[in-house]
Amino acid sequence: MRxxxxPFPDPGRPDVRSGSRFLLWLGREQLGGQLAAMLWxxxxxxxxxxxxLAVGLAVQSVVDRSGARLALATGLLLLLGALTALGDAMLHRASVTNWITAAARVQQLLARKTAELGATLTRRIAAGEVVAVSTxxxxxxxxxxxxxxxxxxxxxxxxxxCVGxxxxxxxxxxxxxxxxxxxALAVLPLLPPATRRADEQRDKAGHATELAADTVAGLRVLRGIGGEELFLDRYRRASQEVRRAAVHSARMWALIAAVQVLLPGLLLIAVVWYGVALARDGRIGVGELVTVYGVITFLLFPLRQFEELAQAFAFSRPSARRAARVLALERTSGPEGCPAPAGGLRGDxxxxxxxxxxxxxRLTAVVCGDPDAAGRLADRLGGHAPGRAAEGEPSVLLGGTALDELPLAAALAAAREAVLVQDKEPVLLSGTLSELLDxxxxxxxTAEAALAAAQCEDVLASLVRHSPEADGDAFRARITERGRSLSGGQRQRLALARSLxxxxxxxVLDEPTSAVDAHTEARVAEGVRALRAGRTTVVFSSSPLVLDRADRxxxxxxxxxxATGTHAELVASEPAYRAVVTRDSDTDGQREGDALKAGAIGAASGDRDGRERMEESA
Structure with missing residues (x-):
């Protein structure tokens, strides 16, 4: 493989039963490259x-005053020099090729798994872990x-x-x-503790990175409640733990390196001492002693390769274990699921x-008292509920077809085109507005109709104002990473326009208007209703402005x-429903205060959901 x-036409089907098996599978997949590198x-x-040997021959020829043997030794040295340079260059070329192809294969496997699982991936494993594995x-x-x-x-x-x-x-x-x-075997007892210390260092570094990312993401809210110092102290403590773990790990690897220097040095001293004694007795010549000394010096190089491989295995095994864990994730349906209807998925x-x-x-609004339950139900409606089929729960049906039982090919061709779930916190990628809507x-x-239905007029004006290079064209205006230059409501409406x-x-829309004001929310609800006329739409919301415009x-x-009915019917007949969707000023104030307290406590404890609730309430 060059x-x-x-990329590979097909990266293969990895053995993900363990990290070691995954590494073994990778080695087998590029056996030709491994053999080439080994030969070079x-x-x-x-x-x-x-x-x-050539140097010893040259020394002995000088001692024996033999010009012919000296010329032979010189020619041998030149030949060995040329072959060494060739072997070194080709070894480096083959090794780098093996490195890059192995990394590319793993990245292709991860990309394929991401495409296979879609939004389910980050619901089953942390997004940060996926990024760490792929980098x-x-x-x-x-x-x-x-x-x-x-x-x-x-x-x-x-x-x-050694045999020679x-x-x-x-x-x-x-x-x-x-x-x-x-x-070669002297360092083996030191490898297990060195590996454990390296794993501990990586775990602590990952925790510190996660803490830093959460702090930066919630910095605005932390400043609002005066929590910067609290999180700064926590990060200081975490970073100090990383430093101590790194020093602890480095000491063990330094000990291994010292052993690899000390023991060969002792062997060299012993051989030279014994060799000098043999030379004095006339049992060996000076050239032979020089040859043996040079060979022992050379053997230090292979021993360093042993140490490097041991260190590479200690660091790569946890990485391979994490990669195998991601690649082992599977869809709930098997490859022999029921076929998708020929005309596509339609119906209730x-x-x-x-x-x-x-x-x-029709436009159906869903009211849940628990926001987390609403998110899980939205996932189910999109066929994204991981592991539900394995737990015996029946699949969601679209037109009588079970989404979880579709094979992957049919799901890509039918289910993912038929059902779209917009998360409560959709992500905006950096780039121009035109690229976002591509x-x-x-x-x-049309893009214009979708933007108009999502009430994005002020968003477009803001993008043009902050993007001089757009020259007045909103579609050429740039959106910063995750849309951080926009407000929460503006990001939410752009994401809604993309979905429309x-x-x-x-x-399926999960709280699509939670970050906008009441006037804009009413216009967004009316715009969605008009644009989606004749199409199936499910909106999770507890806002009366949205519920009042739903068909049911x-x-x-x-x-x-x-209970099922219109908003007016349910308000009149269901006290529990009325308690969720109607709020007076006292209730609002109490709810807001409770949310702020819960969010502050959650943020102080590192709870991301708590911080997000605090941001919404603030």
Whole structure:
């Protein structure tokens, strides 16, 4: 495999039963590259190991005053130099290729898994862990995969050199042959504690990074309640723990490095001392002693390869374990699920668990007393509820077709085009407005119509005002990362416009107007109703301004559809519904105060949801 041929047509099906099995599978998948690197590495190291033989031959020829043997030794040195340079260059080329191809394979596997799971991925595993696996962990995995070939080349060369040394000079060769395995195995007892310390350091560093990210994200709210110092102290403590863990880990790796220097040095001293005694007795020549000394010096190089591979394995095994955990995630449906209807998915949306029905072509509002329950129900309606089928819960039906039982190919072709779920906190990617709205769509809704329905006039004006390069064209205006230059309500309306533009058969909106004022909320509700006429729309909201414009309202209580009707009917007949959707000033004030207190406590304890509730209330 050459780098120019990347990406792979098919990255393969990985063995994700464990991190070690995943690393083994990666090595097998690029066996040709590994063999090439091993052969070039063997050539490089064998020529390097043969240098002492040529030098010893040259020294002995000088002692014996033989010009012919000196010329032969000189030619041999030149040949070995050329072969060493060639082997070193090609080894580096092959090793880097192995590294990059292994990393690219893992990244392709992660991309394929992300596309397969879609929004379900971040509901089953933290988004930060996915990012860590696709960046730093990929590099560590590639490091180990490419190091295997160099290790094998070093091991093969070491065995050949030791055998040759025994044949060349048995007295000294036996000493070296007995000492080298001891040197190679001496660090093995130190590897488990070194690995544990490295894992501890990574865990603490990950916690500190997560704490820093949460603090930056909630900095505005923290300043509002005077909580900056609290979080700053927490981050100081976390960073100090990382520092101590790093020093603790570095000490063990320094000890391993020291052992790798000390023991070969002792072996070298012993061999030289014994060799000098043999030379004095006339049992070996000076050239032979120089050769043996040079060979022992060379053996320090393969031993460093052993140490590097051990270190690479210690760092890559946790990374491979995390990658395997992500790649092991599966959709709830199997590959042999029921086929999608030939004409696409159409009809009523029905959830057997809650009893919720959203009739085709109508605007249905859903009221839940628990925001978390509303989010889970929205996920179910989009077929994104992980593991529900495995737990025995029936799937959501769209036109009588179970979404969870669709095979992946049918899901991509039908379910994901038929049902779109907009999260409570949709993400805006950086780029121009035109790029933001460049999404798969039916073509029946224009970008201008979607923006108008979402009441984005002031958003467009703000984008133009802060983007001089747009030259008055809102579609050329740039949106900063995650839309941070916009207010929460503006971000929410842009995301709503993007969802409306896709024009899916079923659109599920989770609190699409929670961050806008009442006047704008009423106009947004009317715009959505008009634009989605004849299309199935489900809106999770407790705002009377939205509920009053719905064709039907479903009140969900304790996970079950408790009542159905219009907003006016339910207000008159259902006290529990009325308590959720109607608020007087005292109730509002008390609720706001409770939310602020809960949010402050949650933020102080690192609870992201608590901080978000505080931001909404503030």
């Amino acid at each position: 780098i120019r041929d990347l 590495g063997t050539l490089h190291m064998a020529c390097t190991a043969a240098f002492p 730093g962990d990929v590099e560590k995995i590639g490091w180990f995969v490419e190091g295997v070939s160099r290790f094998l080349a070093a091991a093969l060369t070491t065995v050949v050199v 040394l025994v044949v060349y000079e048995p007295a000294l060769g036996l000493v070296v042959a007995a000492g080298v395995p001891v040197l 949306l029905y959830d057997p668990v809650s009893g919720l029905t959203a009739p085709a072509g 999404v798969p769509c039916s073509g029946a809704v 533009l896709t024009d899916p058969g079923v659109l 309202v479903v009140f969900v209580r304790d996970g079950k559809a408790a």
